[in-house]
Amino acid sequence: MTASTDPERRELIVVTGASTGMGAATARELARRGFHVLAGVRRQVDADALRAEGIEPHALDITVESDVTAIADRVARDPMHRPLRALINNAGIAVNAPVETLPLDEWRRQFEVNLFGHIAMTQALLPALLQSCGTVVNISSVGGRVALSTYGAYAGSKFALEAVSDAMRREVAEFGVKVVVVEPGGVKTEITERGIATADRLSAAMTADQLHRYGDLAEAVKAQARSFTAGGVTAERAATVIAKAATASRPRTRYTIGRDAAVLVRVARLASDRLLDRMLRLNLRPHYA
């Protein structure tokens, strides 16, 4: 691997959703390791904050076709003809509400970002990844293995991302392209408070009957999410796992981040649905007011 001071930075890595949280930390970790990172951001202010040696911010909303095409062109026309070592599909949002109450356009928004955006990026960058025998890293979640109450849309998008990753890994392995899933548990980033703001907006739109059915549940889930995050790992710690997934020559198919994720993923694999229902209910109980 090239040293961080190497002016040539011989390989490219694309990171989506690099304005905050794990994406920003991963961009910095990979630049430190000597890669040239194309860091996807949506605002100029984030580009200015992120720009550094080895980090080139690039305007990128993964749901906007012209943005996706533009970053693929940037990779294809790299002036130094550097190979694309990895694409890290990290951008994500949390749209949480009970299944009954979540409007269909919100379901679509959740899937547009957490699933279709990643597929669009992967399709656009696959020619470069095929040339370089590179790696696709899809940032899923422990929610890609276990669907908590009110996480139907979020977990649905992450379960789907897991399935797409499995299918694609089996399709492209023989061409030397690796597909890796990363499953974080609680990580201290912006997503929790952003998700809670969205959940509050959605709760405010519930009917009186729906609020009667789900109001207390929604509040308990918010409190639980805050405590998961408070007990979670730092974005920098998460970034070391993501960087390993992106750069290992023989990566595992899946990496968890944090002890909570490692435990929950294992429990979910072993427990029956009914047992898991009971365990999750018990876990949520202390968070009711």
Ligand SMILES: NC(=O)c1ccc[n+]([C@@H]2O[C@H](COP(=O)([O-])OP(=O)(O)OC[C@H]3O[C@@H](n4cnc5c(N)ncnc54)[C@H](OP(=O)(O)O)[C@@H]3O)[C@@H](O)[C@H]2O)c1
């Ligand atoms: N933190 C956790 O506890 C946790 C746990 C499991 C999984 N994850 C997953 O980890 C990933 C990173 O999240 P994070 O925790 O680091 O949260 P975060 O700090 O909120 O970062 C999310 C990033 O996604 C970007 N983004 C949102 N919509 C986008 C779009 N349409 N196009 C491009 N970028 C978009 C955001 O950009 P803007 O600033 O422009 O909105 C931001 O850079 C997500 O996929 C999330 O689901 C997080």
